[in-house]
Amino acid sequence: MKFLKDLIFLDIETVSEKTSFSELSEKMQHLWVKKSIHLKNDDGLSAEELYAERAGIYSEFGKVIVVSIGAFYNGNDGKLNLRVKSLSNDDEKELLEEFNKTMEEKLDEKKIKLCAHNGKEFDFPYLARRMVINRIRIPEYLRLSGKKPWEIKHIDTLEMWKFGDRKSFTSLELLTTILDIPSPKEDMDGSMVSKVYYEENNLEKIASYCNRDVEATAQLFLRLNGLDIISADRIQFAN
DSSP: OGGGTTEEEEEEEEEESSSSGGGSOHHHHHHHHHHHTTSOOTTOOOHHHHHHHHGGGSTTTEEEEEEEEEEEEEOTTSOEEEEEEEEEOSSHHHHHHHHHHHHHHHSOTTTOEEEETTTTTTHHHHHHHHHHHTTOOOOGGGOOTTOOGGGOOEEEHHHHHHTTOOSOOOOHHHHHHHTTOOOOOOSOOGGGHHHHHHTSOOHHHHHHHHHHHHHHHHHHHHHHTTOOOOOGGGEEEEO
């Protein structure tokens, strides 16, 4: 199917750039305090507590630790398959350079179409910003400047589900549940990534979790396009 060609499903996992607020430079501490004043804080958390809980969401204070990518391909029997691969590294610059290299080796970067759940608001701009911070060349498929809307090859399953409604966010977990998309039983969720990374030092576990989000996004994309989802035996995971 032509519209699946050059389509890459993507998900990233991020954490705060430093283990704790106290490890930030004095200048960055000051800037985080200024930012935290404007964050929703119903529980009355201190700036230090907010850093531990939310800094990873913001590209200025966080870093990427895992990038998972997935792509469809036709098997020998002509049926659709999905391959998912995770890239992970404590060194963010090395990770982002490996991500760029992996994509360049597989596809023409001018033809790549990216798809993620809430990717337009989070994954795509976060990757681009962290590449700028790490002084890495931003690939064509992440560049927006100077492009017309129809020239930007970004697909967002959250946007597809909204059907033009701008009022609310719908999680990937909720959509896979209501649309009967199988999801492997998980022993962690997104809120646990920082703890698993900094306290358990288990990057492999986070990478596995990220892979399953890519799987779910690919299946959701098929369902939203009126296509059958892929059976588990036609999904391969590679490290």
